[in-house]
Amino acid sequence: MVEMFAAENGLKGDARLQAISNAIRxxxxxxxxxxxxxxxxxxxxxxxxxxxxxxxxxxRYKDMDISVVAGVEARGFMFGPTIALAIxxxxxxxxxxxxxxxxxxxxxxxxEYRSDCLEMHxxxxxxxxxxxxxxxxxxxxxxxxxxxxxxxxxGAEVVECACVIGLREVKGQRRLNGKPLYILVEPREIDSx
Amino acid sequence: MLQRxxxxxxxxxxxxxxxxxxxxxxTVFPKRNGGWIIPFSSYQLPAFRFRNYxxxxxxxxxxxxxxxxxxxxxxxxDEQDPRISNISSAIRxxxxxxxxxxxxxxxxxxxxxxxxxxxxxxxxxxRYRGKDISVVAGIEARGFIFGPPIALAIxxxxxxxxxxxxxxxxxxxxxxxLEYGKDTMEMHVDAVKAxxxxxxxxxxxxxxxxxxxxxxxxxxxGVHVVECACVIELPELKGRERLGGKPLFVLVSST
Numbered sequence: 002m003v004e005m006f007a008a009e010n011g012l013k014g015d016a017r018l019q020a021i022s023n024a025i026r027x028x029x030x031x032x033x034x035x036x037x038x039x040x041x042x043x044x045x046x047x048x049x050x051x052x053x054x055x056x057x058x059x060x061r062y063k064d065m066d067i068s069v070v071a072g073v074e075a076r077g078f079m080f081g082p083t084i085a086l087a088i089x090x091x092x093x094x095x096x097x098x099x100x101x102x103x104x105x106x107x108x109x110x111x112x113e114y115r116s117d118c119l120e121m122h123x124x125x126x127x128x129x130x131x132x133x134x135x136x137x138x139x140x141x142x143x144x145x146x147x148x149x150x151x152x153x154x155x156g157a158e159v160v161e162c163a164c165v166i167g168l169r170e171v172k173g174q175r176r177l178n179g180k181p182l183y184i185l186v187e188p189r190e191i192d193s194x
Numbered sequence: 195m196l197q198r199x200x201x202x203x204x205x206x207x208x209x210x211x212x213x214x215x216x217x218x219x220x221t222v223f224p225k226r227n228g229g230w231i232i233p234f235s236s237y238q239l240p241a242f243r244f245r246n247y248x249x250x251x252x253x254x255x256x257x258x259x260x261x262x263x264x265x266x267x268x269x270x271x272d273e274q275d276p277r278i279s280n281i282s283s284a285i286r287x288x289x290x291x292x293x294x295x296x297x298x299x300x301x302x303x304x305x306x307x308x309x310x311x312x313x314x315x316x317x318x319x320x321r322y323r324g325k326d327i328s329v330v331a332g333i334e335a336r337g338f339i340f341g342p343p344i345a346l347a348i349x350x351x352x353x354x355x356x357x358x359x360x361x362x363x364x365x366x367x368x369x370x371x372l373e374y375g376k377d378t379m380e381m382h383v384d385a386v387k388a389x390x391x392x393x394x395x396x397x398x399x400x401x402x403x404x405x406x407x408x409x410x411x412x413x414x415x416g417v418h419v420v421e422c423a424c425v426i427e428l429p430e431l432k433g434r435e436r437l438g439g440k441p442l443f444v445l446v447s448s449t
Contacts, residue, residue, distance in 0.1 A: 028362040038362045042382055045342070046351040055346065078338035079354065082305070083346055086312055092305040094339065102291040102298045122302055 069132035076137035110147035128156025329392035336397035370407035388416025402433030
């Protein structure tokens with residue numbers, strides 16, 4: 002598994018990354034005690050930082066012959082479509098169960114205390130297409146792993162997973178089925194504001 | 195948002211000439227005014243369809259304060275924008291979802307058509323650019339797909355309006371009615387400031403309940419809602435009349 006942080010892959014010293022990191026609000030103890038929630042809604046309020054976030058992904062993927070941007074519900078929807086439009090790819094929403102109205106394929110994945118399920122429309126992606134998966138944050142990689150499975154089951158090639166925020170190390174190995182992961186920033190522990 | 199539509203038989207003689215055999219399960223097709231349409235790649239919508247269509251569409255009630263809205267708030271207006279036809283064709287209609295009797299307007303097929311998706315965003319951006327709009331509020335979850343590209347293009351912030359307990363910070367909540375029961379919409383308190391000018395975006399307007407809740411949330415902190423914008427309107431459900439006088443702009447009106 003290859004994990005790449007933008008600052009170590011061509012964007013060393015890029016001032017945009019610090020501004021993106023600063024625009025993310027840390028909310029302690031949400032949704033429960035002990036979790037420092039990385040709130041990207043404040044990034045969406047900062048037009049320049051939001052645009053830079055999208056631009057960094059667009060610059061990376063625009064010449065990689067990507068025809069599918071798959072976004073994980075719901076925060077992946079906030080980043081994925083703009084990237085898809087800019088690189089000329091389709092946007093494919095990966096959704097919680099029973100939201101997509103057409104025929105779907107489903108992939109279960111584990112959360113801390115229960116399992117959940119991700120669905121994709123049959124026919125949205127064709128065999129041989131090159132895809133990226135977008136979400137706001139990666140933790141254990143369970144959700145991304147399910148997303149990769151869905152795309153691979155229909156014969157697409159998942160080129161990379163892309164997230165705004167990701168931990169440098171997670172307890173044990175991050176499950177990404179061997180796919181590379183590209184991350185812009187690490188989480189902050191406390192709010193610097 | 196709530197999706198409801200009535201099933202009614204086609205009264206459009208043009209449609210009765212179209213194929214009525216059921217298409218294969220994996221066919222993507224639009225359904226307008228009754229009758230199935232064979233795969234859109236092989237079908238050209240006749241020009242007169244839209245003339246019949248517009249004649250049945252009443253001009254909307256527009257806010258008296260919006261002098262620019264003295265015309266139907268639809269992208270088609272008096273001459274059909276050439277992009278609308280492809281946008282409309284790219285929307286898949288799925289009967290009996292989420293339950294029998296409901297005809298679901300599926301925009302995911304629009305998102306697969308790169309040109310039609312781009313044109314959709316462009317139509318909104320052309321309308322709202324340069325209008326001093328600083329907030330684009332998008333309603334969970336399909337409003338999250340259309341809102342951010344528009345916000346980024348017009349230089350506005352994007353504010354997600356979410357189901358309960360998703361937003362981590364301090365929120366304002368607004369209850370609204372569904373067909374059976376109620377739901378709640380939330381917005382971060384500090385996302386917007388009094389005096390800002392806002393758009394509200396969702397994929398579809400039916401009864402207007404969801405949009406009205408969003409209007410109330412924004413207005414209660416002193417934001418001026420300039421307009422509500424949706425890709426699709428279901429006019430029979432009269433959502434347009436339930437927006438407290440706020441104008442509604444749509445690209446496609448589906449009867």
